[in-house]
Amino acid sequence: MKILISNGRIVDPASGRDERGDVAIAAGRIVALGRVPGDFQPGRVIDAAGHVVAPGLVDLATRLREPGHEHEGMLESELNAAAAGGVTSLVCLPDTDPPLDEPGLVEMLKFRARKLSLARVFPLGALTRGLAGEALTEMAELTEAGCVGFSQAEVAVADTQVLLRALQYAATYRYTVWLRPQDGALGKGVAASGALATRLGLSGVPVAAETIALHRIFELVRATGAPVHLCRISSAEGVELVRGAKAQGLPVTADVSINSLHLTDVDIGFFNSAMRVTPPLRGQRDRDALRAALADGTLDALVSDHTPVTPDAKHLPFGEAEPGASGLELLLGLTLRWGEELKLPLVRSLARVTSDPVRVLGDALGSLASSAGRLVEGGVADLCVFDPAARAPLRGQQLRSQGKSTPFDFEYTGFELPGRVRATLVAGTVAYEAR
């Protein structure tokens, strides 16, 4: 169907464009941008007056719980959550049950996701079989099946020799390895080391868990030339190391989660298990450093780190509660909130969830690399239309995700989230529309 999005504020971070105009869509592509030819005959008009028309969001860290939870229909609920959050492309982690370590599993996931016609799903394959950190997976086969990179999710590779080999092998094919920098032994605690953890008697994860892992990764990148994406940096010291590595020209990129960007360990309050996330929430100084680094580009992308967790898994003492929080439906609002607080123009804040994550993905996106995460005539029509002035308190129970736990529930934070998604289009089809 031909769709005309009329009279919106077109914001395209990739080109820097921010102006009022129309967008014409036909056959899944943007056919005109700004001024639409008079002979365009839309089957449907979306009046976007007062709304922003932006590229659909690209989220580099999500968990869809499939394979593992097919019977609960989690893929469908989580992709609906993505659409409701304006997310049109997402990268999912391989820590499923079983892990994504075989091409058949990846093909099935891609197939089932395609059938739903919601967000585009880009899986990360397991770097090692069963994520056990011992034997390499068939990376070339997995790439053919649709993987865009390789990851250990939250599982550290204990054996440095294995990590070296994995990076060498991945570098052979120029595959990007996605690593969350956390030392396995030092990372066993449940909260960030510091005054709060000491006071509450919670086991701590020191900053050194992150910095030691980063040093190790950088040495291996230097030795192998493998491109590495560093997932969810959490500390001021980590930010400094990433900045230094980039200055030296190492082929690394990095992201930060919405949780670490907006919260600190003090938000744990009286053992609120909604605040139990990985990496653990750190201090004010860390949060400030992460915000500044995301603004100056040291950190390339902002991610939701979407992890649906059931109430039963959260209604436990803090240390026993399952880490994780829903995030797909919060990514836009928390991007806008960060941008407002740092007084960034919309083109700059939105870049971190549109064009920049696409740059991180690079060639792994294939033909989409030139048009996903941006608005360009002839490019795919993945769009998000939202009202930037709307403000609403967030209630976990209202999320479409099956995981209702979020640390940003109004009950905990007391703040309202900016931005309300009016419509999300994937390949020119309406995937979500607000009532």
Place this chain on the structure above:
Amino acid sequence: MLSRRHPQLNRHGELIHLLTIEGLPREVVHHILDTAGTFLSVNDRDVKKVPLLRGKSVFNLFFENSTRTRTTFEIAAKRLSADVINLDIARSSTAKGESLLDTIANLSAMHADMFVVRHGESGAPFLIAQHCAPHVHVVNAGDGRHAHPTQGLLDMYTIRHYKKDFTGLTVAVVGDIVHSRVARSDIHALSILGVPEIRAVGPKTLVPGDLREMGVRVCHDMAEGIRDADVVIMLRLQNERMSGAMLPSAGEFFKSYGLTPQKLELARPDCIVMHPGPINRGVEIDSAVADGAHSVILPQVTFGIAVRMAVMSIIAGNEA
């Protein structure tokens, strides 16, 4: 509202649960200690009972094994005329896979009025207090490394009994501070009561520098730590920490940090020595000190019953 109001206070600021000493107003602490003083005489009577909790059911929920603390809570509840039910959860429902909150819901349906909870995870009593029926009161009898507030209060009762005034004291807490819920509760209580010098003494593996953020002076040297102290609180060293990555051996620990008569000479002549028990003779404390003139370890146990009676009667008298 998890974050706004402290979960142990009602909207009038009255104590409805005892979960931690942190944040308690000084008057509340003194009120508990004063109330405990009135109960001490009950313990000396022939008929050791008062009817304050008559008809109430107190459930002792011990998810972690303990004989001593459970017994003192049981005695305290019985002297208040409550019905006491002891549940050894470590060996029953949770072993069958029942969740903590399901256990609580089931016991609430049996019309419990008060839960005395010990749990291996820091914060577990907060979770229970936030999810139990509004009329049910929760007393934390020790959660993970976080807090053991009745032990902290009985330690304050003991110090007040022997020293009268807190505002000129030097108190040294010695041993495995990092894993100790007793140490945390003591440190909070001593701060609230205005003790000007609180020292945490031990090796760096057991006394990390982060503790300074709780307002203590960190000492890794035993002599520096107990010099001129008015009160020395020795902590129990858990068996599993006596050898491994935390400490090489119990013997080496005793040599550096064990309290001997010689080391005690560095403290003030009228110093008192405390220990939450059970003591490891020859590991953290020499028998000559544990049984010596400075030791108040057994009076601590006696005061502990009165303090627990005070806590239970006060929170039972306040409504959510």
